[in-house]
Amino acid sequence: MIFVIKTPTILASIITGLSLFSPFPENQSFFVSPAPATQTKQIIAQTSTITESEIEEIIAELTQAANNQNLSEISKYLAPEITIEMSLRSPTGSQNFIFNRDEYLFYLGESFKTTKNYQQTYDNLEIKVSPNGKTALATLNVTETGTVDELNIFGTSEETILFEIINDRILITSVTANSNLEVR
Secondary structure: OOOOOOOOOOOOOOOOOOOOOOOOOOOEEEEOOOOOOOOOOOOOOOOOOOOOHHHHHHHHHHHHHHHOOOOHHHHHOOEEEEEEEEEEEEEEEEEEEEEEEHHHHHHHHHHHHHEEEEEEEEEEEOOOOOOOOOOEEEEEEEEEEEEOOEEEEEEEEEEEEEEEEOOEEEEEEEEEEEEEEEEE
């Protein structure tokens, strides 16, 4: 099957972090150079330890924010020095991406501008809080659907998200996603 993408689009969400759709050549890897991190606005109550229920609440809020295509709600959970790594298999080939916070938010915003009927869900959520309560690791499966340039996109991701307490706030410091993208 041959398909043409009219605009260079990256479809991404934070809980996919995190499927992408892009017109890059097969087996191409990218490293996007770091840009200065922006200030993170936080409305999360201050905390000294992480609980499993807090992580569940954050993931639910991130999913809702992605479904509403609300960048500011997503950005409030991203640490200034976050690293987002995505490995993507799609009809155009395999690609690897590494983004910092500002780069990820830029591409996510661009994808929100061109994606219609976006919907994200997750399942198989497992959370492991460290014994000292300062970090938590969440693994989950994310499903994303949407329409880009009249193409119906379906993505699945296996994601690992690292949460840490930074300045008494629970923030995401790392996301790793292995994603598959289909055009249906």
